[in-house]
Structures are given as C-alpha cells and as structure tokens.
Amino acid sequence: MLFRWFENLIDPFKEPVDAMPPATVGRFYAFYLRQVWPIFVITLLVGLGFALVEVALFGYIGRIVDMANATPAAQFFHVHGHTLLWMGFVALVLRPVLSALHDLLVNQAIVPGLTGRIRWQNHRYVIRQSLGFFQNDFAGRIANRIMQTGASLRESAVQIVDAIWYVVVYTGSAIFLFAEADAWLAAPLVVWIAAYVATLAYFIPRTKQRSWESSEARSKLMGRIVDGYSNVLTLKLFSHTRREEDYVADALGEQIGKTRRMTRMTTAMDITITSLNGLLIVGTSGLAVWLWSQGRVTVGAIALATGLVIRINNMSGWIMWVVNGIFENIGTVQDGLTTIAQPRAVQDAPDAVPLVVREGGVRFERIHFHYGKQGGVIAGLDLTVRPGEKIGLVGPSGAGKSTLVNVLLRLYDLEQGRILIDGQDIAQVTQESLRSQIGVVTQDTSLLHRSIRDNLLYGRPDASEAQIAEAVRKARADEFIPTLLDGQGRTGYDAHVGERGVKLSGGQRQRIAIARVLLKDAPILVLDEATSALDSEAEAAIQDSLDLLMQDKTVIAIAHRLSTIARMDRLVVMDKGRIVETGTHAELLAHEGLYARLWARQTGGFVAVEDAVG
Structure with a gap:
C-alpha cells in the first residue's frame, strides 16, 4: 500500500496540452517539471533535512570527543545521557526515515511517473507530425530520442535536487563550524571552494558540448542500425551485408570518437578535483593540529575538521560526477529537442469542425x-x-x-x-x-507487427467477430488466415504478422488491407x-472483392x-x-x-x- 500510494502521486498518462514543447532547454525543463512541482518541492525539503542530519552527525563526533575529555568516565552517561539519546534518535530514527522518504519520492514517484509522462507527452506530440516529418528522419532515431529524452530530463532534475542541499549545507555548515572553532581553520576550505567552482566552470561547459555531440552521434548510430534491421530483406537480396556493416561501422566509429572526446574531459576533471581534495585534507588537518598545538582549538575540533573534510572530499567526487551527469543528460535532452520540439507542418485550423459526408x-x-x-x-x-x-x-x-x-x-x-x-x-x-x-488501399500495404485481428480492427475498432469474419470472407482472406502460425505458437486471427507484415505474402497482405477497408466502410x-503486389491470377481472384469494396x-x-x-x-x-x-x-x-x-x-x-x- 505504501509503495502504491507513492507510485500514484504522478499520473504518466495525464492528458497533455496539445502544443509544441518549448524549443529551448531551460523552458523545456520548466514545461515538464512545472507539472509535478509539488513532488520536487517536497523532495527538495527532504533533501535539506537529510543533509542537515548528515552534517549534525559529524558535529556529534566532535562534541562526543570534547564531552569525553571534559567529563570523568564514571559520570559520562549520567551527565550526557539525554544528549546521547537525542544523538541516537537522529542516527537511528530520523536519518533512516528521511532517507526512506527520499527514496520513495524518487524511486516510486519520480523515476517511473515523470519519465513515463515525458515520454508519453512527447510521443503524443510527435505521432501527430506530418508524413514528411517521418520521411525525413530515421524511425529508430526518432524513437531513441523519445525514449532517452524523458529519462535524461528526469535524471538530471533529480540530480540537481539532490546536489543542491549537499553543496549548500555541507560547505556552508563546514565553514560555520570551522570558523566557530577558529577563523583560520575555515581558510583552506574557502580556498578549496573557490578552486573547485573554477574547475567546474572550466570543465562543465566543455563536457556539456561534447556530451551533446556524443548523444547526437548515438542517435545517428541507432537510426542506421534500425534502418538496416527494418530493411533486412533488401540487404540480403542484394548481398550487401558487408556494405551494411561498413555503413554502421562508420557511424559507430564517429560515436566512439565523440564519446572519447567527452571522456577525456571527464578524466581531466577527475584528476584536477582529486588533486584539490588532497590539498584540502592535508591543509585542513595540518592546520587543525597546528592550532591545537597552539591551544587555540580542542581535540574535538580536530576530529570534526578531519572527519568533515574527508566527507567533503568524498562528496566533492560525487558532486563532480553528479554535475557531469547533469550536463551530460542536459546534452542528451538538447539532442532530443532537435526532433521533438519541431512545429507540425500540417495542423488543424483553430476552429476546425468534423467533416460530415452525405454524398x-x-x-x-x-x-x-x-x-x-x-x-x-x-x-x-x-x-x-x-x-x-x-x-x-x-x-x-x-x-x-x-x-x-x-x-x-x-x-x-x-x-x-x-x-x-x-x-x-x-x-x-x-x-x-x-x-x-476515406478508405485507402495502397501499393505498399504496411501491417502493424500485431495480430491479424488487431490489424483488421484498425478499420473499425468496435467491429464484432461476425463483422470481421464477413469482411475477411469478402476479401477472400478466409482461405489463408486459419492456416497462419507464428513463432510463439499463435494461430489464425491471433497470429502476429511480423514487422510491416513481412510474414505474409504480398497478396495476403493486400487481402488483409482490403478486409480492413471493408470494415471501415468509408464513403x-x-x-x-x-493490385500491383498481385500477379494476374491473384488479381482476378480478388477483383470481386474490389468490386464489393467500391x-x-x-x-x-x-x-x-x-x-x-x-x-x-x-x-x-x-x-x-x-x-x-x-x-x-x-x-x-x-x-x-x-x-x-x-x-x-x-x-x-x-x-x-x-x-x-x-
């Protein structure tokens, strides 16, 4: 019940506004995040609470050391019992509760719900694009961009929410706690923050650009692979397997090259941050020990400073990867915009009305x-x-x-x-x-990779079994449908026809198409x-069906x-x-x-x- 309650917080299939998504990255993010802003505000507040608890635990270490130094062992629990109970409550109850709440919001609500909603709304918009839109691009690349844009937008948004409080709370609290012990103790951290921000400012824009280039190359590779799979019969008939391999290898080589350019920046940034972290640990710990030797800070301050900078060191690496991941995902979203945020070439007029055909x-x-x-x-x-x-x-x-x-x-x-x-x-x-x-029977009859029944029902979704059977009989398709068997053991009307109907002959596909239009019964x-897919004998056999159709x-x-x-x-x-x-x-x-x-x-x-x- 708990899981289901959180899973129902975001409805993936909420009816979208039928308008072009914004064409700029910032407005594109705002368009989708605005739909679920309460969930993100709560997640942000939970993240703040969890980050404060994490910092408080490091503060407790210093306090426990100082309390142990100032209180005889025999009286320690008597004097500090209530303080220790509160610390235990924070560590054993409050921290796990906040962590669980964060995980439920992210994993049960945001990950499936928001990702699904973005994909659904993008698909709803793109599927209504003009025929020319689809003719000008790879179907595989369009599908890839629909899928990866939703996941990348959600991932980067969650990463931003998670990172904000860790950065603000950890660094802000650390500076405050260090300065409270001794102002000089905060100096290495202040210098490190400035160097860290400068490092990110240098590397992140370059990583973002190269990430976008890598994502674009990945979409191109996906498009070429799917194009080959979709036309595998042509590939085999012309004996061009090697040529197709070279065609895909060219795109794969381009994608690998652009990915390497991106990972070079990532590696250089990692090395730089690791070096800065080493200077932070040595500088802060060494300065804390020196200040203690001068009697300016307590042993607890050394424990606090050392523990906190080690935590900041670990966190800085995490932040680096998070920030890098954020901009990598933003690059992927930017790549997706080139396909998704395109105006529709053919649109209904604002005051369009249903067509009424009487004659x-x-x-x-x-x-x-x-x-x-x-x-x-x-x-x-x-x-x-x-x-x-x-x-x-x-x-x-x-x-x-x-x-x-x-x-x-x-x-x-x-x-x-x-x-x-x-x-x-x-x-x-x-x-x-x-x-x-308008009923249409085309030269290149394309069937959906679904069952015979599903393809027929495209003509009239509410058709009864009797109506389907009558249309099939008139189209002379009743001669072969009962004999169909697919790879999953489904037979007859339940048999799947393969992508674009490749498991059927041209004549069989045409008869299914005629039956489908008979069901539609448009004026x-x-x-x-x-009949171009049929030989003369087959054409003569279904001429009566065409006459009935007309x-x-x-x-x-x-x-x-x-x-x-x-x-x-x-x-x-x-x-x-x-x-x-x-x-x-x-x-x-x-x-x-x-x-x-x-x-x-x-x-x-x-x-x-x-x-x-x-």
Missing part, C-alpha cells in the same frame, strides 16, 4: 503543390468527382497521381487552391474526421496501385496496370501535374493521345476487361 462529392479547385521543389508537381489543377462516381487516375510516373491522393488525405497542405468534400473545405475540418471518411475510397462509394483509383481501372466510369489522364485527357476507356483510345500510347505499350491485361470495355 461523397470531391472537388479540386485550382490546386498547387510541389514538395519544396522548383517547378510544380501539381500546378493549377481542377477536377470534380461526382458523388458515387468511380474515376481512374492514369499517367506516367511522376505525373502527380499519388500527390493528388496525398493532398486529398491532407498528408500535406496545399500551397494554393482548395479541396472540397460535399462543399466543405478539407483545410477547415479536423484531420481525424477527414481520414475517417470515399482511394485505391493507390491496390459499391456505393466515390472511388479514386490509381494504377499503372491500365486493365485494372479500364472499367471505371471515367479516366483522368495526368502528365507533369496537369490533367491532359479525360473520358472513358473507349473514348480515350479513340482520341489516340497519351492514354492510347500508354495502353499500346502494355502487352498484358485481362481479356475479360478488354471485352467489357471494348
């Missing part, structure tokens, strides 16, 4: 878009798709077909023009509602090279294999971001333009389709 008409009005390149991928395009109409987008590679679909889904924002669905500007509706009304359907929907289909879309109500031929022809299959063949030339180049095609459209 499914789509209109592109004078749209312009070009991925940041010179010249337009799409320039001034106009297109109207009537409710329930099924159109096919045709054209050579680079014509802008997939780009047209991407801007319809608002994966990217237009530069000019607008897109309307049933008269509603998609820039003024929420992205979630827009995409919930607008986009087929982007939906029933009563507005359909925009893209295909290089023209026979697959020849039966559409209308074909739209694109070239260099513009519409150059439009009409039925027969009309375009008669026109003898670009479509006719593309058709003539293709020797494949289904006789049934050709007969149907001829």
Whole structure:
C-alpha cells in the first residue's frame, strides 16, 4: 500500500496540452517539471533535512570527543545521557526515515511517473507530425530520442535536487563550524571552494558540448542500425551485408570518437578535483593540529575538521560526477529537442469542425503543390468527382497521381487552391474526421507487427467477430488466415504478422488491407496501385472483392496496370501535374493521345476487361 500510494502521486498518462514543447532547454525543463512541482518541492525539503542530519552527525563526533575529555568516565552517561539519546534518535530514527522518504519520492514517484509522462507527452506530440516529418528522419532515431529524452530530463532534475542541499549545507555548515572553532581553520576550505567552482566552470561547459555531440552521434548510430534491421530483406537480396556493416561501422566509429572526446574531459576533471581534495585534507588537518598545538582549538575540533573534510572530499567526487551527469543528460535532452520540439507542418485550423459526408462529392479547385521543389508537381489543377462516381487516375510516373491522393488525405497542405468534400473545405475540418471518411488501399500495404485481428480492427475498432469474419470472407482472406502460425505458437486471427507484415505474402497482405477497408466502410475510397503486389491470377481472384469494396462509394483509383481501372466510369489522364485527357476507356483510345500510347505499350491485361470495355 505504501509503495502504491507513492507510485500514484504522478499520473504518466495525464492528458497533455496539445502544443509544441518549448524549443529551448531551460523552458523545456520548466514545461515538464512545472507539472509535478509539488513532488520536487517536497523532495527538495527532504533533501535539506537529510543533509542537515548528515552534517549534525559529524558535529556529534566532535562534541562526543570534547564531552569525553571534559567529563570523568564514571559520570559520562549520567551527565550526557539525554544528549546521547537525542544523538541516537537522529542516527537511528530520523536519518533512516528521511532517507526512506527520499527514496520513495524518487524511486516510486519520480523515476517511473515523470519519465513515463515525458515520454508519453512527447510521443503524443510527435505521432501527430506530418508524413514528411517521418520521411525525413530515421524511425529508430526518432524513437531513441523519445525514449532517452524523458529519462535524461528526469535524471538530471533529480540530480540537481539532490546536489543542491549537499553543496549548500555541507560547505556552508563546514565553514560555520570551522570558523566557530577558529577563523583560520575555515581558510583552506574557502580556498578549496573557490578552486573547485573554477574547475567546474572550466570543465562543465566543455563536457556539456561534447556530451551533446556524443548523444547526437548515438542517435545517428541507432537510426542506421534500425534502418538496416527494418530493411533486412533488401540487404540480403542484394548481398550487401558487408556494405551494411561498413555503413554502421562508420557511424559507430564517429560515436566512439565523440564519446572519447567527452571522456577525456571527464578524466581531466577527475584528476584536477582529486588533486584539490588532497590539498584540502592535508591543509585542513595540518592546520587543525597546528592550532591545537597552539591551544587555540580542542581535540574535538580536530576530529570534526578531519572527519568533515574527508566527507567533503568524498562528496566533492560525487558532486563532480553528479554535475557531469547533469550536463551530460542536459546534452542528451538538447539532442532530443532537435526532433521533438519541431512545429507540425500540417495542423488543424483553430476552429476546425468534423467533416460530415452525405454524398461523397470531391472537388479540386485550382490546386498547387510541389514538395519544396522548383517547378510544380501539381500546378493549377481542377477536377470534380461526382458523388458515387468511380474515376481512374492514369499517367506516367511522376505525373502527380499519388500527390493528388496525398493532398486529398491532407498528408500535406496545399500551397494554393482548395479541396472540397460535399462543399466543405478539407483545410477547415479536423484531420481525424477527414481520414475517417476515406478508405485507402495502397501499393505498399504496411501491417502493424500485431495480430491479424488487431490489424483488421484498425478499420473499425468496435467491429464484432461476425463483422470481421464477413469482411475477411469478402476479401477472400478466409482461405489463408486459419492456416497462419507464428513463432510463439499463435494461430489464425491471433497470429502476429511480423514487422510491416513481412510474414505474409504480398497478396495476403493486400487481402488483409482490403478486409480492413471493408470494415471501415468509408464513403470515399482511394485505391493507390491496390493490385500491383498481385500477379494476374491473384488479381482476378480478388477483383470481386474490389468490386464489393467500391459499391456505393466515390472511388479514386490509381494504377499503372491500365486493365485494372479500364472499367471505371471515367479516366483522368495526368502528365507533369496537369490533367491532359479525360473520358472513358473507349473514348480515350479513340482520341489516340497519351492514354492510347500508354495502353499500346502494355502487352498484358485481362481479356475479360478488354471485352467489357471494348
């Protein structure tokens, strides 16, 4: 119960403010620590109490020595009994209680709770980034920065809280106690503090910079490793294992080199601090003995001074590593900011409303878009798709077909023009509602590394088993799902499909994708090279499924294999971001333009389709 009470002090899944985290290190720390400031204030106060108790114990040593010198042994416990009981209470009760309270606050509340909250909120923000954000970076590096930023921020914050009182209380109390015995006794400590601060001031900024460089190199290394693992089939097919090793070795060598530069500074700082500590111990102890020989301090003062400077010596090494760790972690957080604190390229309008689709008409009005390149991928395009109409987008590679679909889904924002669905500007509706009304089957069907059932439920999370089974049957996926078996012994709908669905064939993945979109049952359907992963026989086998999928929907289909879309109500031929022809299959063949030339180049095609459209 005690553990659970402390563990519940910080809720990792508290709903975050959906805004970009601050882009500067100081404000980034404040943004997250402000959410749990009461816990840190209590931890700070507990740390103060524990540090005072630690210093008091060293004071007790000196007092016990002086009391023993001034009191006959027979009367010692009678005279000082109450004082000794209080000292015992502080050592046996108060110190363990404060230590336990500190550990419970840090280990049960802050470590899991704050770390989890930072990771969760950062993930919540990053997962809503635009498609371009993820295309411009390694998935592994993004994930690595999400994970390490939370841990490093929490660790450095706790270290700062722990270090503050040790530094202030130990050094302040030591100067006071030494000066109380004799002002000269404090002189070595004052000189040491000045030299210690100067040493940290020299080394820490350099360590911080090199730590940031090392963290950046570590993220780069992680990205390259994960990239290789994610594309291991390509690596093996092209027999480039050695090339991949060299690619990773290059990043590993860079990371090792930058880590060595950081550890050189750490070693030099350690040597410097150790030398200063030796001077402190010798100077203070020697001066205390000399002052005692002059009758200016007591034997207790020697015991206090010697014990306290040895403790400060040990503490200074700890502080050095803590401060070094703080700035190393700050460097890691700074590295994470380069990924996390980035504005979203595609955002909902402040007054965005849910999209309401009643008929499914789509209109592109004078749209312009070009991925940041010179010249337009799409320039001034106009297109109207009537409710329930099924159109096919045709054209050579680079014509802008997939780009047209991407801007319809608002994966990217237009530069000019607008897109309307049933008269509603998609820039003024929420992205979630827009995409919930559009079903998409793509060329590269990517499945989640989860069970078949979980992948299907992405189409409709509340679907019943009967609805799932019906969608699977319509997609002709019921032929292979019962036979699936994964490495953990899970079968059928419970079998996991591997990363991106690699355990399934292209045709199987496509059938799962079709079943998923059947479950979604959105009024607008986009087929982007939906059958390109299938051979002609497999395509013919699921053509009925596609026909079922398209029933009563507005359909925009893209295909290089023209026979697959020849039966559409209308074909739209694109070239260099513009519409150059439009009409039925027969009309375009008669026109003898670009479509006719593309058709003539293709020797494949289904006789049934050709007969149907001829």
